[in-house]
Amino acid sequence: MFTEEECNSIANLVSQNDWKKVNKFENDKYCITQFSSSLHNSDYHCYKVESGDKVVVVKITSESEFLILELLKKDGLPVPTPFKFLNFNENNKEGYLFEEYIDGSQLGLNSSKEAWLNTAVQLAEMHLKYWEFNSVSSMFDNGNSLYMSKIDIILSNSYVEQKWPNLIEKILEKLHQTPRTIIHGDAFPSNFLVQNDKIVLIDFGNCTILPYVVDIARLTYLPYDVNSFFCPNKEEVLDVYYEKVKSQLQISKDEFIIHVKMAAFIEIAKEYRNPICNYTGLSISQSPFDKFMSEILEELAKDLI
The missing domain is CATH 3.90.1200 (Aminoglycoside 3'-phosphotransferase; Chain: A, domain 2)
Incomplete structure (x- = not known):
């Protein structure tokens, strides 16, 4: 999993990129790809982040989703492992959810x-x-x-x-x-x-x-x-x-x-x-x-x- 410093760097890169123009960002350390929504072409703020042999999913969502994933994972259900949540809006508790990348169709x-x-x-x-x-x-x-x-x-x-x-x-x-x-x-x-x-x-x-x-x-x-x-x-x-x-x-x-x-x-x-x-x-x-x-x-x- 990424360090605290790396998670903050990734969150900054996600927030700074104009995802309406491109769906992929690369620099010398990270490759960030936006997942596309399968329904109604809606904005879907979910990204695959790769760095060397490390891969994680980052999603802009509420802290509730992080807590729900923790509950379900603890109870043995087949869901991605939630790693970290970085809050960027205290009022509505929105932020960046870092979770396990699942390689499936x-x-x-x-x-x-x-x-x-x-x-x-x-x-x-x-x-x-x-x-x-x-x-x-x-x-x-x-x-x-x-x-x-x-x-x-x-x-x-x-x-x-x-x-x-x-x-x-x-x-x-x-x-x-x-x-x-x-x-x-x-x-x-x-x-x-x-x-x-x-x-x-x-x-x-x-x-x-x-x-x-x-x-x-x-x-x-x-x-x-x-x-x-x-x-x-x-x-x-x-x-x-x-x-x-x-x-x-x-x-x-x-x-x-x-x-x-x-x-x-x-x-x-x-x-x-x-x-x-x-x-x-x-x-x-x-x-x-x-x-x-x-x-x-x-x-x-x-x-x-």
């Missing part, structure tokens, strides 16, 4: 079925580890705030409320009754690294305590396009997850799937909108969110209304 459409199933197993094992977990620690506040902001957006969606009256409230009430645990909070495929079909979980900036089903719903129900999901083995992934947690749930597979669909609704409903139609009444363009959310809502309406 992102989970994706081309990953093996075994990798997808193992991801479901790892999520289930993390959830079971902290089943009905209670904590007043502020390290979970960021993820909880992000989740509540999704709900606020959904509640303000007048189109959904007009088409499915009171359904949102019923979904939220039902989810509130499900078991809670520590969740990853952003179970997008790129946040799981594959090493010979073994899975390492990364990027815990949204980690919080929420209904157990939030992660597996996001992993399996995010649409890739209007005809398919990011998860190519959705039914089998859900089966594997359910088999791991069913002894704690004590509900049927059908009831579990309702939980999944409710959580999927929360995860992507903020993207759902009234389809734009041309003069013939046909939809001009339909995003994958529109198609799948309509199907999910129709199914939930049958079960909950």
